[in-house]
Amino acid sequence: MVKRKAAAAPDAGAGHCSKRLKTTKTSTKGSPPFFWNPNHWELEKKITDGVSIQKRKATRGQLVVKKILEMLAKHEDDEDQDHRPIEIRAVTSLPKNNRVIQPLFYALATPNSSHATAIYPFFPLGDLEEWKQRAFDSKNKKPVPESHIWRLFLQLSQALAFIQGVLGPDHSAHTPLLHRDIKPANVLVASNGTTYPSFRLHDFGVAGEYQRRSRTEAQCELRCGTFEWQPPENPRINTAAADIWSLGALVHFLAVGQAPLGLLAPYIRAQVAAHGNQHPPGVADYETPLRYYAARVPRVVTPINLSRADQRARGLAPRQNSDLALYVHQYSDELNRWMAKCLESMARRRPSADRLVRGMGTVARGMLKKMGGQPALTDIDIEYE
Incomplete structure (x- = not known):
């Protein structure tokens, strides 16, 4: 498929992002918050360079999808700029519901200062x-x-x-x-x-x-x-x-x-x-x-x-x-x-x-x-x- 990235980020969900690594954990209705520790997971399947299926080491069968997302460029003259990835800015601005998939967890400035990590639920039936x-x-x-x-x-x-x-x-x-x-x-x-x-x-x-x-x-x-x-x-x-x-x-x-x-x-x-x-x-x-x-x-x-x-x-x-x-x-x-x-x-x-x-x-x-x-x-x- 022929796909291109957007040239500009949406204005949705703007907010301050500190220079320190920032993590956000979420929970679905009736379930405890999801915590992500990379040491507790191992690669199950690589989908693309930035997307993979991860399996929890201690719990057989539990799978999640890990995405590495590019953060927006910082401007030196705007310390309050929201440089979260477009995808994170968009979906986290929306109320949770049963039609749009939200991340279970995301962390900014990881694995490096220009990328973020987002963890999504795994859907066995696929796309x-x-x-x-x-x-x-x-x-x-x-x-x-x-x-x-x-x-x-x-x-x-x-x-x-x-x-x-x-x-x-x-x-x-x-x-x-x-x-x-x-x-x-x-x-x-x-x-x-x-x-x-x-x-x-x-x-x-x-x-x-x-x-x-x-x-x-x-x-x-x-x-x-x-x-x-x-x-x-x-x-x-x-x-x-x-x-x-x-x-x-x-x-x-x-x-x-x-x-x-x-x-x-x-x-x-x-x-x-x-x-x-x-x-x-x-x-x-x-x-x-x-x-x-x-x-x-x-x-x-x-x-x-x-x-x-x-x-x-x-x-x-x-x-x-x-x-x-x-x-x-x-x-x-x-x-x-x-x-x-x-x-x-x-x-x-x-x-x-x-x-x-x-x-x-x-x-x-x-x-x-x-x-x-x-x-x-x-x-x-x-x-x-």
């Missing part, structure tokens, strides 16, 4: 892509049940409405945020004791403060996040509507098996040919040519309510990609309609997170009850500590 691959793709490309998709749709709509400051116990208690990097890897799947999983938003590493901006301000370019999961107006993604498109892209991914994009390789060949066998001039604004093309390839939305005959008639199937099922499973008209609303090419036509919670949420609850009864409605409400 959205891992879960889909393990539970469905690897099992003869089984379709994801519609009930699961409705649950993701509603729960992440609640998460967006919450971080944007339109849902929650006290709207004025925290600075509204934009996530700006919603994609399968940043959604974790949680077991809740039923066959209907829950979904939680994670990784606020490029989050930014959300303000209702003028039309001119909304047109400002911002190249951060993962371009394949961003709307057609990117790099103008500093809006709530951009996060809504990315949510629709997750629904599309679960139903279709891929992001709502056109084919990248033919697009690159066509662009290079159109510019005299050279990359277009705009490539210079991106770190690599691939980042440019991932941002610019046309967004293509596949309907998810078509029969196999209709898919063949439209030339959508059988699909030639061996990683995908020959046909897209036929989902309900209701799910297709709400997905399409989120994936509108024009940002102003997309529903707000609040409208999704209230409008789509009502439809989702009805569909879930019809499909699975009360168990399908487990953990369907956002709750706060």
